[in-house]
Amino acid sequence: MGTQVDEYLEAEVQQLLTDGRIAELGITVQRRENVLVLGGEVESVQRRDEICRQITTHFPEVEIACDIGITRAQAPSEVEEIS
Amino acid sequence: MIRIAAVGDVHVDRDVLGRFRPALEELPDRADALLVAGDLTRHGTVEEARCFATEFGGLAVPVVAVLGNHDHQSDQQARVSDVLTDSGITVLEGDATVLEIRGHRLGVAGVKGFGGGFAGACASNFGEREMKDFVGTTEVIAERLTAALLSVQVDALVALTHYAPVPETLIGEPLEIYPFLGCYQLGRAIDAAPTALALHGHAHHGSERGRTPGGVPVRNVAHPVIKQAYNVYQLLSSEVDLETLPA
Numbered sequence: 644m645g646t647q648v649d650e651y652l653e654a655e656v657q658q659l660l661t662d663g664r665i666a667e668l669g670i671t672v673q674r675r676e677n678v679l680v681l682g683g684e685v686e687s688v689q690r691r692d693e694i695c696r697q698i699t700t701h702f703p704e705v706e707i708a709c710d711i712g713i714t715r716a717q718a719p720s721e722v723e724e725i726s
Numbered sequence: 727m728i729r730i731a732a733v734g735d736v737h738v739d740r741d742v743l744g745r746f747r748p749a750l751e752e753l754p755d756r757a758d759a760l761l762v763a764g765d766l767t768r769h770g771t772v773e774e775a776r777c778f779a780t781e782f783g784g785l786a787v788p789v790v791a792v793l794g795n796h797d798h799q800s801d802q803q804a805r806v807s808d809v810l811t812d813s814g815i816t817v818l819e820g821d822a823t824v825l826e827i828r829g830h831r832l833g834v835a836g837v838k839g840f841g842g843g844f845a846g847a848c849a850s851n852f853g854e855r856e857m858k859d860f861v862g863t864t865e866v867i868a869e870r871l872t873a874a875l876l877s878v879q880v881d882a883l884v885a886l887t888h889y890a891p892v893p894e895t896l897i898g899e900p901l902e903i904y905p906f907l908g909c910y911q912l913g914r915a916i917d918a919a920p921t922a923l924a925l926h927g928h929a930h931h932g933s934e935r936g937r938t939p940g941g942v943p944v945r946n947v948a949h950p951v952i953k954q955a956y957n958v959y960q961l962l963s964s965e966v967d968l969e970t971l972p973a
Contacts, residue, residue: 666768666796669930669950683930684950687741714950718749718756722729722958725923725943 648674648705659701665694670711679707684714727963728827728882731756731787733956734763734927735948737796738778746781749955754786757958758827763927763947764794764838764888767806775806779813788825790816792836794888794928818886820870822878828967833880835919837871839889839912839926840864843905868911875919882961885916885924885942894936895946896929913938922961 653672656679660667667690671682679698685691691711698707731753736746753760762782767774775797782789797806807817816823818836825832842849842864851861875885890896890908899907907929916924917940924938927948934951936944947957 663769663799666799671931686737686739686745686949689741715953716745716749716949716955718752719954719956719958722756722960723945724960724963726963 648677648679650674652702652705653679656698656702656705659697660694665690665697667694670694675708677706679705680710681707682710684712686714688713727965727967728830728832728961729757730759730761730832730884730923730959730961731956732761732763732925732945732947732959733949733952734888734925735765735794735930735950736762736778736782737765737768738781739768739774740777743777743781746955750782750785753956757787757956759788759790759825759832759834760785760956761834761884761886761925762789762791763886763925764792765796765927766791766793766810767797770797770799770802770806772802772805772809775809779810779815783810783813783815788816789814790818790823790825790834790836790886792818792886792888793838795838798838818874820867820874822874824878824880830882830962830965830967831880832961833878833883834886835871835874835878835883836886837867837874837912839871839887839891840867840909841889841906842909842911844893844908844910847904848910849905864909864911868909868915871912871915872918875915875921881965882922883920884961885919885921887912887924887926888928890926890929890932890944890946891916891924892936892938892944895926895932895934895944897933898931899929907932913940916940916942923959
């Protein structure tokens with residue numbers, strides 16, 4: 644059974660995400676029973692994996708579910724006319 | 727007609743090299759210029775700035791950028807700007823640039839901007855020195871944006887910021903953090919000039935479209951919001967281009 648996930652732990656995880664190494668301010672952290680659900684998008688697979696690795700390293704008892712996506716970078720197909 | 731490509735919050739580091747480039751190489755067929763609305767890098771280091779210059783430099787269209795809060799993280803923002811400038815990218819902070827495009831003059835005025843919040847829920851220039859410094863910084867930056875916007879005589883004027891000038895493009899973000907995402911003073915600056923379009927980033931969970939109280943279209947071009955390499959906006963649609971006139 645994982646560690647109790649309370650709002651102090653949630654705040655510590657958010658703080659970890661904004662620390663110098665990860666520097667991701669756009670990741671959402673939701674508490675769902677004893678699981679932390681991570682959301683949002685980052686620019687590379689390496690960054691997503693690093694986020695999960697750092698959280699697991701700092702909070703080994705916490706169960707996480709990672710829904711972080713990689714932002715697509717294809718060229719647009721439409722133009723918006725500004726008026 | 728002028729077509730502007732725009733994106734923000736690309737947070738380039740070595741791991742991003744090559745991701746944007748294929749779409750950027752298509753720019754000459756899609757737009758006349760590329761504007762980048764801050765958070766070019768991840769931690770604001772010189773090495774990351776070089777990565778951004780590699781990915782976004784050397785394009786066949788002019789590139790104009792402002793810095794974002796991430797680009798200040800390592801306190802090397804001046805050196806970051808120098809790296810970008812050396813690679814041919816125009817970096818704005820309280821100034822403007824004019825691009826000549828098919829006989830039209832496109833003006834871009836830019837600042838990073840800062841927080842403070844919006845009408846009814848904003849910080850005041852009052853109390854502790856730290857609070858006065860915070861709001862005072864916002865006010866100074868907004869004044870610089872006003873001056874920059876009014877400094878050019880152009881056919882189409884664009885305001886480029888990192889922080890948001892209106893709350894509408896923040897919808898999707900927690901209300902509690904709006905004061906850290908933008909401020910009404912930027913909107914007032916944009917409305918003080920004949921601005922055709924305002925572009926910003928910073929709010930990854932925000933919304934794409936809004937308008938200032940004065941009616942200027944605002945677009946949040948943060949990469950996680952637009953979910954593609956860049957958006958393209960068309961200005962001066964009814965204007966006749968000089969190069970299309972018969973000789």
